[in-house]
Amino acid sequence: MARLLIGLSLGYFLVMLDTTIVTVALPALSSSLPAQQWISNGYTLTFAVFLLPAGAWSDRFGARRVFFLGLGSFAALSGLSALSFSTSLLIALRALLGVAGALLVPSSLSLIAAAWPAPAARAKAMGVWAALSGTGLVAGPVLGGLLTEAFGWRAIFLVNVPVAVVATALSRPAPSTPPRPGRMLPARLFRVRAFPLGLVAGAIVNFGLSGVLFVLSLYFQETRGYPPSATGLTFLPLTIPTAFNPILTGRMVARFGPRIPAVSGFLLMAGGTFVQACSTSAVLSVVALALLGFGVSLAIPALLTAVVAAAPPDLTGVAGGALNAARQAGAVLGVAVLGAVVAGTTTSIALVTASGLLLAGALVVAAIPAAEPQPVR
Numbered sequence: 001m002a003r004l005l006i007g008l009s010l011g012y013f014l015v016m017l018d019t020t021i022v023t024v025a026l027p028a029l030s031s032s033l034p035a036q037q038w039i040s041n042g043y044t045l046t047f048a049v050f051l052l053p054a055g056a057w058s059d060r061f062g063a064r065r066v067f068f069l070g071l072g073s074f075a076a077l078s079g080l081s082a083l084s085f086s087t088s089l090l091i092a093l094r095a096l097l098g099v100a101g102a103l104l105v106p107s108s109l110s111l112i113a114a115a116w117p118a119p120a121a122r123a124k125a126m127g128v129w130a131a132l133s134g135t136g137l138v139a140g141p142v143l144g145g146l147l148t149e150a151f152g153w154r155a156i157f158l159v160n161v162p163v164a165v166v167a168t169a170l171s172r173p174a175p176s177t178p179p180r181p182g183r184m185l186p187a188r189l190f191r192v193r194a195f196p197l198g199l200v201a202g203a204i205v206n207f208g209l210s211g212v213l214f215v216l217s218l219y220f221q222e223t224r225g226y227p228p229s230a231t232g233l234t235f236l237p238l239t240i241p242t243a244f245n246p247i248l249t250g251r252m253v254a255r256f257g258p259r260i261p262a263v264s265g266f267l268l269m270a271g272g273t274f275v276q277a278c279s280t281s282a283v284l285s286v287v288a289l290a291l292l293g294f295g296v297s298l299a300i301p302a303l304l305t306a307v308v309a310a311a312p313p314d315l316t317g318v319a320g321g322a323l324n325a326a327r328q329a330g331a332v333l334g335v336a337v338l339g340a341v342v343a344g345t346t347t348s349i350a351l352v353t354a355s356g357l358l359l360a361g362a363l364v365v366a367a368i369p370a371a372e373p374q375p376v377r
Helices: 002-020 033-061 063-082 087-115 119-151 160-170 187-191 194-223 228-234 236-256 259-278 282-310 313-344 347-366
Strands: none
Touching (some): 002 033, 002 063, 002 087, 002 194, 033 063, 033 194, 033 313, 063 087, 063 160, 087 119, 087 313, 119 228, 187 194, 187 313, 194 282, 194 313, 236 282, 259 282, 313 347
């Protein structure tokens, strides 16, 4: 079972890695801010749009089949992205990668729900899943900076191929889930208050995380003059907590429920972003990024558990897809809105904006009920 969990986690790791690995490489890919935003958002936008259909496909055709289709497509499209010869072609391939990535998320959640049906065991499994996948999200800038400086930007796409191969091999024992009628978003999911509140909170957490990563990556390189490798290493204080903290979060959620760790995560993210906005000190940047890392590794696993637990068993794929669609929509808005704020004002104002929204996210999460019964059919 440990092997299966690692394989499923690596699938989502790829998705999260590709969300941020281009961030530090953006100045090497294009000198135009709109082009940089589209290279980043071309992937995130289609990922968000196709997550709900992917959840329905996972329920209709079986999560195992959809998961392996996503892995194979992701590996092939990553290889083609490395061979791209123009910015327009790269943006188009990034958009297709977003579709492949969308296939992996709800299907992996459904497979975890099937393989670990007991609530406490499922919470712990999701903690491991979030730990490995979350590491991909925040390790992306570090790995992207090192690869770009050492081998050029094409290496940031080639690295996906061997990871997809390993994930495929480890995930072979995944259970087959019975096909169910496909849905979009059934109205009965919204009868449980935890579900819509979880979607709003998911959008806010990724607005803050992706927007802040985008703004800081440009700030460190264009204002402080850091090379890509140094910029990537600057994000290490954010990366390190995500390597172990989601496992602890899973245990906290299993014991106390998702609300306390989720609220704590949003408050830490807001505090870290505000500290970064108010200071140019390298020492305080370390503190700020560490707070952000601990915060995101508390908030995201707890939100996932809350939303999936609120859904009936036959809709876990759709529920997981809905949450991640909301998160990626938030990520698109974060890059677009905070990028526009930076272009029109300053980095500090953009970060204060993100901090205020994350505080609002804490209030949204605090309103999620501790526990509710699932809706009847």
